[in-house]
Amino acid sequence: MELNSIKPADGAKHYKRRVGRGIGSGLGKTAGRGHKGQKSRAGGFHKVGFEGGQMPLQRRLPKRGFKSQSLKYNAEVTLTALEALGLAEVDLLALKQAGLVGQIAKVVKIIKTGELTKAVKLTGIGATAGAKAAIEAAGGSVA
Known part of the structure; x- marks a missing residue:
């Protein structure tokens, strides 16, 4: 084994996906984002648990109890x-x-x-x- 022949294991490295680079790439036009909507737009995302303005599940459910960390x-x-x-x-x-x-x-x-x-x-x-x-x-x- 020589230093110039060392390679990473198969599957350890992979190329970065290049989106929006034409039809032939399979990720052209909409670049894998689908059509319209908040997720398709630049900067259009939201916090975890956001349900489009609907009252989120963690706020709809009743809260009960408390568990002390000192236990x-x-x-x-x-x-x-x-x-x-x-x-x-x-x-x-x-x-x-x-x-x-x-x-x-x-x-x-x-x-x-x-x-x-x-x-x-x-x-x-x-x-x-x-x-x-x-x-x-x-x-x-x-x-």
């Missing part, structure tokens, strides 16, 4: 998952390393789903009232 930093861990983890002391870093919460999680809360038999000490992690009672009943603590 992605919150995470939940069940008592079952805590039992399976099998650590005596649990903090945010331990949960992230175990893969129970996402890496971007900032606030973690233990929820009462399942059973807990082992004593677990939580540091820097919240718990619901029911989960806190279950953890303390198993001999653990929530700090």
Whole structure:
């Protein structure tokens, strides 16, 4: 292989379409724009979702609800998952390393789903009232 023989792969490059260059090109006269109307004219275009002056779909439909962007930093861990983890002391870093919460999680809360038999000490992690009672009943603590 020589530097002067290197070529791009087949189909990687293609010629720019030249419109309005006569009948033989297949794109003469109207240059592929059809006849008349806003789309056929120079500078004649409109924003996304424009429906020719008719009330656009996104404005016709009713709006409901709101999803907070801060929710992605919150995470939940069940008592079952805590039992399976099998650590005596649990903090945010331990949960992230175990893969129970996402890496971007900032606030973690233990929820009462399942059973807990082992004593677990939580540091820097919240718990619901029911989960806190279950953890303390198993001999653990929530700090």
